[in-house]
Amino acid sequence: MPRENFSDLLAFLAVARERSFTKAAAKLGVSQSALSHTIRALEERLGIRLLTRTTRSVAPTEAGERLRAAITPRFEEIEAELSALSELRDKPAGNIRITAGEHSASAILWPALEKLLPDYPDIHVEVVVDYGLTDIVAERYDAGIRLGEQVAKDMIAVRIGPDMRMAVVGAPSYFARRKRPKAPQELTHYDCINLRLPTYGGIYPWEFEKNERELRVRVEGPLVFNNLALRLQAVLAGSGLAYLPEDQVRTHIDDGRLIRVLADWCPPFPGYHLYYPSRRQPSPAFTLLVDTLRYRA
16 A cells, blocks of 8 residues: 555544544544545545444444454554654653543642643643543543542552542531431431432442441432532532532631531542553653652652
8 A cells, every 4th residue: 555545544543443434533633524535535445345334323344343453553553653752852742641530630630730731842731521431542542540449450550649538518508407417328318419420320329438337328419410610519509418529628618618527437548540551652751741640648
């Protein structure tokens, strides 16, 4: 195949990976019609259909899957070598993609980036906030950030934050009309502000532990959100009780805007870790970011 057609193979890989011409075109920065033309031209030159197209989905044919499996490692090797060339620069450079939850992104990742990036203008970081346990290899992320207990055993994990605690809190206005709960089981009788997580298949149950006894309480209430900021706003407004990271509510507790309950049922647990595939060859830029994020007690 002529060298100028290598870009067509990259286009094919993008469509095969995304299973969508629309998503692949957006990632490649081309129009959907231009991408479709490129794939048709590639199939015509090879004399075989590579993709099966329907009105709802796109999937590789048997030949397409064989081609994808064969060329993906080669292009990844090329990308890794190109990234390694940044070692010859005066300063590390390159693109880094990270997936993280909202709390870790705002509490840990952003403060590190705010400190690092002004001194390294050629490092570009994309942060995708996602509560799902994303497959970072399949989705082509350089790394992910999750709680220590959620990191797969085949990944390299680097601790980037201290132990964490959760806190059950409510506004004084809410407790003015309700007694404070003394045990987690009592929460089923309170208005609670819930969190919906894809990894739990729905509403996240509040988790407690005391004297080696673990409890998971499924609470109910008038509000359900899928992020932290709105839950914090709702509990400050007196809409009910919320279960939030301690560091996000500590100042509100200290200044009397929130009241904490059931603290003895919320022990510390392993905090956030940055994780990435063990076979990955880290670029200087990625190594620098890992060192910046590394937790030092």
